[in-house]
Every structure is written in structure tokens, then in C-alpha cells.
Amino acid sequence: MVDLSINCGGIKSPNPFWLASAPPTNSAYQVCKAFEKGWGGAVWKTIGEPVMNVVNRYGSVDYNGQKILGINNIELISDRTVAVNLKEIAETKKLWPDRALIVSLMVESKRETWHDIVKRAIDTGCDGIELNYGCPHGMSERGMGAAVGQVPEYCAMITEWVTEASTIPVLVKLTPNVSDIRYPGRAAKKGGADGISLINTINTIMGVDLDTLELKPSIDGRGGHGGYAGPAVKPIALNMVSQIAIDPEIQLPISAMGGVTTWRDALEFILLGATSVQVCTAVMHYGFRIIDDMVEGMGNWMEEKGYRSLDEIRGKSLKCITDFGSLNLLYKAIARIDESKCIQCNLCTIACDDGAHQCIDVLPKDKHVNGNVLHIGQPKVREADCVGCRLCYLVCPVDGCISMVRVDDDKQSISWNELMKQLPQPLTWEALRQFQQKHGIEIH
């Protein structure tokens, strides 16, 4: 029996899948519908200051026929009143006591204002509070959202105001629009946060319409940057989540988000330290029903691999993360092409020849078609020259045709940092070449 339940900084939910604070959590109708479908938790769309939205709020990046690889929005926090939202939150919590219901807040930077809204939120019976330090548009110009998240001092100060007034767990949601995510993360810790949520959306302009020369989307001819999310941002989010997870100064539970579309994405975040995962774009694209596959898929994977709870796998891949200077310089792998699977498209050949290290040869095979001779070339890796860059593996359209095969004896290991201790400093090209020659590494 697999147990998917989690406890994220004191907020418990039957599975790790939460709806992120966004349009899908705008109302009791939506959140109740999602809970009915099986979502473990929801972070209510941010409530706070009075706002008014504009039309054409979303833009997307489509890639060769595939819709919404990434989505960008300039929608603001909830445009419904605080009172209406709090009433609906209280009703929803009463109906769904076993689910995590978190209230996202954003108000002006005044201690009393924060104290007031925190108390009103707690009165709904909700399980936690999330502080929206992330929105990159609209609110940041008014001194809220990313304007707070980008300045660690503000971040710590406001978190402190909240935690001193709160009797329930407080999560701080960080903006990725910073050069080093660890600073606002440490500030949140300093302010007494119980957990960290990340990433919020990324500053982007989605494109320019080549017919009108206006931005996409266009709001009566004008536009600007918005917040970017969806499958395209996942690698950025994974990096930031892992940075927070391995930082010895932070050590807080993480509610991760950024491009989670399937259970596989969710597992990757959990393996890099997340406790819960939040989902928005995938729901906006496909609806609440995707939870079925998320829960089933994750459960099946765990059963197959022999894990019983998410605690067993949380952060399990973090140990792989290291800096470049600690990587083994003597690990050697080369590309090998399985000729029985190869379809002779020679995409590997052209990628290697033009974009890499010229080590794939083509053995000509002629085939006669309609009186014409087709030169069908069988690509073959010149293994002695292969530097193991892995580009051919990436471009090959056939699953399992090209593999990276380990060829070193697995006995020696030396990292750049270790090597620098051995070689005379300052380092010369000559000394480095001698080391390379000694280990049969040829640079061409």
C-alpha cells in the first residue's frame, strides 16, 4: 500500500498535489469541484488590495502545432472583494476538512494591514497562509508582489509581521526574477516562515504580432511584460527548488511549482526536495480531471519501485547536485549507434559534423529507386575521436538507437578541484596537456 499523504510545514494533505494560487482557485465553485476530483489541496487565489483587470490577459508560446508550451499572464490578484473570498474559503473548508486549504495574501506593506488580514484569514479555518512575494506585474509597481520578493530585507520584515500574528503555518512564495534565489529564501527563514513556495512566474514578453507589429497579447494596441509559466519553465524551477533545498541556512519544507503537468514532473520536484507540488497551467489547459492520472501514475511508480511513502524519496536526488569543480574528469562515455534501430536519417551525422566534434562517419550504401541511385548512409561513430558530448543522442529521433556507453575502467577519479591541488599554480596549458596525455585524453 502506497501512502501519498504529506505534511508540508504543518499543512497536511492526502496527496502532494495542490492547486496553485491562480485562476483555477478563484472561487469556491472551482476549489470544491477540484477537491471532488481528488486534488489534495489548494492555495486560494491571492486576496488583498482592490484591483481591476484588463482584457486579453494571457499569451502563449506554441511550438510547431503543440499548444501552450508556456503561458504568460497579466491577470492580477483576485478582483473579488476580500469579504466575499473569505466567506467562500470558510464554506469550502467546512465542506472539505481533510484537504489542505491555504489562503494567499498580498496587501500594502504596513504592519497593521498585514496583522488585520492574517487574523481574518485565520478566522476562516484555513490550514495555512501563503505570502505572495512573486507577482511580477501590476502589483509590483504598487510596491507589492515581486517588489517585496526581490528585496530580502522587505521579505524578512513582512514575513516577520505575518508570523508574529499567525497561529497557523506560513509559506512564503518567492519570485524567480532575482539573480540568486537563496537570498530571499534565507530572508523568509529569518522572518520565521514555516515553508517556502516557488517559483512564481517569470518576467516575459510573449512575442510581437508580425501583421500588426503589436505585442502579443495586445491590450488595445499596448502591452508589456507578464508572468511566464507552464512546461517551458520547469527546468528553471527545478534548479531554483534544488538551490533552496540544499542551502544549509534555509532547511525549510518546500511547496514546489513551475511547469508541473504530469506525475513525472511532480516526482522530479519531490526528488529534488519538494514536499508538495502546485499545479496551475496544466489545469488551465486540461482541467481538474488531470488529477486522476497524477495520483494513479505516482502511486503506480512508487509501487513498481518499492517505495511506500513520499518521505522515502524526498530529496533523494539532491545528493547528485554538485559544482562543476567536483565532477570526475576521468569519467568517459562515448556514443554508440544501434544499427538495427537506425533509420539512416543522419541527423546525428550533420549535428556532429556542424555542431560538435566531427566524429561520425557515413558508410555509403546505395539503393536504386526508379532508376535513381539513393545514397543511403549508415552513420558510425569513430569512437577514438568521440568526445562524448551527447549531442547525437539528443537529436536522434529513434528511441534507444543512440546510447552513451561508459568506456573508462571506473577505477580512477579526479575532479578539477583535486587536480588544481596537484598541478603547479598558476596553471599552464602545458601542465594540463601533460595530465591529459597521461590519461589518454586527446583534444582535437
Place this chain on the structure above:
Amino acid sequence: MTRIKQGSIQKKEPRSVIRVYPQGLRESVISFPNNTMNQQQATIESERCLQCYDSPCTVACPTHIDIPTFIGMIRSGNVIGAAEVVKTSNALANTCGKICPEEIFCQSVCTRAKQDSPIQIRELHFYATQMESRKGFSRLKVFSTIDGAVAVIGAGPAGLSCAFELTKLGHKVDVYEKDGIGGVPRNSIPSFRLANDELESDTNFLSRFFKTRKEDVNARLFEEIRHHHKAIFLAVGLGVDRPIGIPGERLKGVLPVLQFLHKAKIQPSVLSIGDRVVIIGGGNVSLDAAATAKRLGAESVVLIYRRSESEMRVWKSELNEARRQGVEIRFLTNPVAIVGKSEISGVMCRHTRLSKEKDESGRRVPVELKGSDFVIDADTVIVAIGQSVEAEWLEGFERTENGYVKVNKNFHTSVSGVFAGGDMVAGEGTIVQAVANGKQAAHTIHEHVSKKLR
């Protein structure tokens, strides 16, 4: 694939020597057929293309269209560029985009087929050229300078292609054609396979590149043309239906297939074929005739062929289509006489079997079975057993065993300075092969003429 050594650069031949800004083909804006891909379908399909390095499709295409390049252009939204790539390689771009039997050419060797299914190359090709037509302009423009060196007689696929290619090589070409330009696609390919506006998007485009003289070539005119030009390209096709040579051939109700198809295309209202139609012959033209007869309202259409299905030289897709439309196909059946008094009443047939002996085409020879005669009732009999090339001014030309005009590998006939290509040298073939023929011939003609001009 030729592997290029590091450090060396192999130049690709420029795609075309004619380019750029037109007065406008705006009058040729055509209606968009329903069966063309839409932009989204084209984008998704073009994304499937692996852009494989050897591009076997390009080699397999008789006109060697640079397929990965135009598919890449469709992918990026550069439809005009894609159409230009197609058109500069294949003069009858829209026609071939609609009816080229891609299953035996480009698509038959598509690398993607080894993964799942081949790219729908022809549909993408048609999408590009039709989108360009719909936009109503082409950037291609003439600036040829060599005047009066070459004449082309016959404006079918081979003649048009040759004239277009010669234009690209710098010639101002005189084209002689007694009917409007278009040849077989215009005269006898049924409009359900190729709509008039689809052909017109090609002919309107092409007619801007050379002068067309609407004259019927006779011996005197032919000599005159020879006198005024350094080279002539003949591409008059196969204009004459072969007689079948059985009793009753001249009865009312017997129609040679080209006449039938032409009438069905131009004036279908005056064509009365009755309820029962028999088609004699087992080629693609016979299938076209059978499908046309069905569309004209014939209740029963029977196609008789003296050999079996495996000897039939037809596109499988067309055979299936004819069957789907309810055409009955009787194999191993040979007509021996057309019966009737003044009007026909049926076709007397005899069963055959295939002997082990093979004829020059490599197919087993049918042998009639004695005493197996029977009559198929018919109101109309369409004879589709092949065509030949006949004209008094062609008398001096050497012929092949099959009666076609003989040419050497440079498309040169036995008459000096006269070249020929298309169906009149090879027999009934595909449009794309005729286009390829004309294109290749243009280069040898250009070489021949250049020597004379020097």
C-alpha cells in the same frame, strides 16, 4: 551522401536564375479546394519531417524538388518561399501537387516511414503552391535575353516544363500549341481528379514566361519553325487513339478513350452513354474513363482486361477508388467483337489464361480459351488500349519498336536540331515524369544551342 571533408566547402547550386517582383498574378487568384490541408495541419505534418540529411525523397522525385527545404519553410510559415522551391523545380507544381502518384515516388522512400508513417509530402507541396496562388502573387519574374533560339511544339507537361526551364537558362522561347496550354491535364484528366482552377494556377503562372502561338503545326509550318530556330523541342504527346482492330469497331456507341474523356470534360451535357458501359483496357486512363462513366450516371460500368490484376500497370489508389465507386473489373477477358446492328448492343468476349511465356514488357502473355465466348451487354464501349503519335510532318523521324519517336540520351531525335520528350518518346507515363523529361531536355538543348551561338 557525400561526406564533406573538413575545411572544404561544397557550393549548392542556386535554386533558380529567375526571381523577383511581378506585376501581379492577381487575376489568377483561385478558389481554395476543400481537400487542401489547413495551416495547422500543414504545420503539424511539416514538423514530423525529420529533415534527414540524405533526403531520399528529393532523389526519388523525378523533378528532384528540394523537399526538406520546402517543408522547413512551411514549418516556419514561409509559404511563398516553399512554393518557390517547388515551382522552380517542377513547372506544373499545382498539377503534380494534386495528382502525382507520390506512393511510387517521394513518399515511397521517406525515412520517417521507418519510424511510423511517411510524411504526406504531396499534400504539403500542394498546400504551399495553393497558398501561394491564393495570395495572388509570385516573386518569380523573367529576365531572359536569348531571343528566338528555341521553339517548343506542344504545351503539355513536357513542353511547358522544357520552355520554363529554358526561360530559366536565359531563353525567350516560342511555344506552338493548337489548343490552349495544358496538354493531357487539360484535355483528358477528369476534373474530379484535377479541377480546372488548379490547372489554371499552373498555366496562368507559366504563360507569363514565354510567347504561345496558337497554331496547328503542319509540314510547311514545321519547316518554317526549323528554319527560324536553332533547336526545336517536340512534346506533342500521344494524340491518336489506337484502333482495336476487331469487328464492329465503327459501330455507333464505340468511343476512343481520349475523345470520351475530352468530351466528358468540356461538354458532359451532350455526351449520352446510356446505362451500360464497357471499358476495354487495363491502364490508368481506363480507370479514369470508368470513374468518369460512373459519374456521368452509367448504372453498370464493366472494365475488361485480358491479363490479371498483378499485370495491371495502374496506381493502386486509383484502382481502389474505381472499385469503391462500383466499377466492375473483369480480368482474363479479351474482347473479340463489338456486336450490334447500327448501334452497339454488347461486346463479345473470350476468357484467357496466362501462359508461362513473357512478352517484351516482362508480363505473362494471355492466351485465349476456345469455346469460352460470352457477351457483355453495353450501350457504350470505350476503347482504351493505348495511343500513338501520328502526324505527317513526323514521317522522317526514326521510331522505336513501339512506334514512339526515338531519341538518344540527350533527347535528340534522328533529325538534327530537333529534340523530343514526354509521352511521344516514352509512351503513356506520369505527369511528373514528363515534367522531368522536359526539364532535362532543356539543359541538353541549351548546351546544343550554346555551341551554335558561340
